[in-house]
Amino acid sequence: MKKFCVSLIMLFFAFAIFAQDKTVQDLKNASNREIKKDPNDTIPKTWKKGGLFNLNFNQAALSNWSAGGDKSSLSLQSFLNVYAFYKKGKNSWDNTLDLAYGVVNTTSLGTRKSDDRIDLLSKYGYEVGKKWYASVLFNFRSQFAKGYAYPTNLPKELTSDFLSPAYVLLSPGFNYKPNDEFSFFISPATARWIIVKNDSLASVAAFGVDSGKNSRFEFGAFASISYNKKISPSAVYTGRLDLFSNYLHNPQDISLYWTNILAVKVTKLISMSLTVNMIYDNDIKTVKDDGTPGGPKPQIQELIGIGLAYKF
Numbered sequence: 596m597k598k599f600c601v602s603l604i605m606l607f608f609a610f611a612i613f614a615q616d617k618t619v620q621d622l623k624n625a626s627n628r629e630i631k632k633d634p635n636d637t638i639p640k641t642w643k644k645g646g647l648f649n650l651n652f653n654q655a656a657l658s659n660w661s662a663g664g665d666k667s668s669l670s671l672q673s674f675l676n677v678y679a680f681y682k683k684g685k686n687s688w689d690n691t692l693d694l695a696y697g698v699v700n701t702t703s704l705g706t707r708k709s710d711d712r713i714d715l716l717s718k719y720g721y722e723v724g725k726k727w728y729a730s731v732l733f734n735f736r737s738q739f740a741k742g743y744a745y746p747t748n749l750p751k752e753l754t755s756d757f758l759s760p761a762y763v764l765l766s767p768g769f770n771y772k773p774n775d776e777f778s779f780f781i782s783p784a785t786a787r788w789i790i791v792k793n794d795s796l797a798s799v800a801a802f803g804v805d806s807g808k809n810s811r812f813e814f815g816a817f818a819s820i821s822y823n824k825k826i827s828p829s830a831v832y833t834g835r836l837d838l839f840s841n842y843l844h845n846p847q848d849i850s851l852y853w854t855n856i857l858a859v860k861v862t863k864l865i866s867m868s869l870t871v872n873m874i875y876d877n878d879i880k881t882v883k884d885d886g887t888p889g890g891p892k893p894q895i896q897e898l899i900g901i902g903l904a905y906k907f
Contacts, residue, residue: 646677646907647858649868651697651900665702672697672710672900674868685722687772691715693854696739697898707745710898711738714854718780720770730770732780732819734837736852737761737790746886754882759793760802764839766817778821785817787839789878803878815841829860848877858904866904872896 651672657664674695681688697710715735720728742755768782789811791797791804800806820836837852853873860866874894881889 641681641683643680643682644678646675648905648907649674649858649866649900649902650904651868651902665704668699668701670697670699670709672898672902674710674870687720687722687728689716689718689720689778704745708740708742710896711740711742713737713739718770720772726771726773728770728772730768730780732764732766732768732770732782732817734764734766735761744882746882747884749886752882752886753793753795754801756793756796759791759796761790761792763788763790764817768817776823778819780817780819780821782817785815785839787813787815787817787841789813801880803876813839813841814843815839815846830857832857845877850877851875860904861901864903864905865901867901868899868904870896870898870900 649672651670653670654668655664656667658666672695675693677692679690691714693712693714695710695712697708698706699709700706713736716732717734718730718732720730723729737758737760738755739757741753741757743751744754745751764785764787766780766782766785768780768785771779789802789804791802791809794809796802797804797809798807802811804811816839818838822832822834824832826832833854833856835852835854837850839850840846841848841850851874855871857869858866859868872895875891877891879891879894881892883889
């Protein structure tokens with residue numbers, strides 16, 4: 596009986612050692628085996644959504660300051676960019692919305708705007724060739740509040756308002772998009788409406804509308820170039836250039852709208868941004884320092900800000 600028990604115990608240990616060796620070998624084989632993913636088991640992501648909110652704040656106060664300057668100054672600038680990109684099969688749909696508003700208050704000048712912008716862009720495309728899409732583009736641009744010119748030693752003069760102007764553009768065309776960073780859209784047949792809702796501005800034919808009219812229709816050629824590049828892990832550049840030529844009136848005068856934003860992430864919640872915008876439209880007149888009307892000139896805006904940033 597004792598011999599039988601010893602034999603049974605020895606058999607058990609032999610089986611255990613054999614089983615352990617087989618388990619180790621199976622684990623080695625499993626680790627060396629290439630695992631292939633079945634594409635049918637993964638649901639493709641069709642929407643890519645996100646945005647960035649930036650708030651910059653600056654304040655200064657002087658008292659008996661020999662170097663001179665305003666007694667106090669305060670500036671606040673906010674910017675919101677949201678996007679929603681759709682891609683499924685041959686269909687693509689890109690949507691972006693930019694909202695910006697800023698004010699500056701100083702003792703000598705009072706309160707003035709430093710930024711005011713509404714810009715909605717929506718572009719649908721159907722792939723018809725390698726990197727080419729038959730597309731339709733919609734764009735709406737305007738501002739939130741009244742804008743003024745400040746002639747020397749004269750009262751401020753109203754130059755713009757909400758929906759004064761507003762630009763509505765509808766453009767069928769072709770879009771070349773070789774990658775997610777670059778896009779080139781071109782259309783030989785584009786409809787554009789200029790809206791001037793403020794009657795006092797419409798009465799003086801502001802922004803090219805006929806005197807007393809609140810809107811103007813234009814038809815012409817349109818091109819738009821967009822570029823978005825991640826320069827480094829903490830820096831991103833975004834740029835867009837829009838060009839429009841009106842067939843119905845002075846087609847040689849090309850309207851230009853150019854935006855450039857360089858955003859640099861300093862910490863998780865603090866960022867620095869540089870914005871340079873340029874607008875040229877032959878129908879937008881300027882106001883001289885003496886208050887008299889001037890001719891069209893390039894409008895250039897440059898903003899540098901450091902403040903809170905939230906990316907989502």
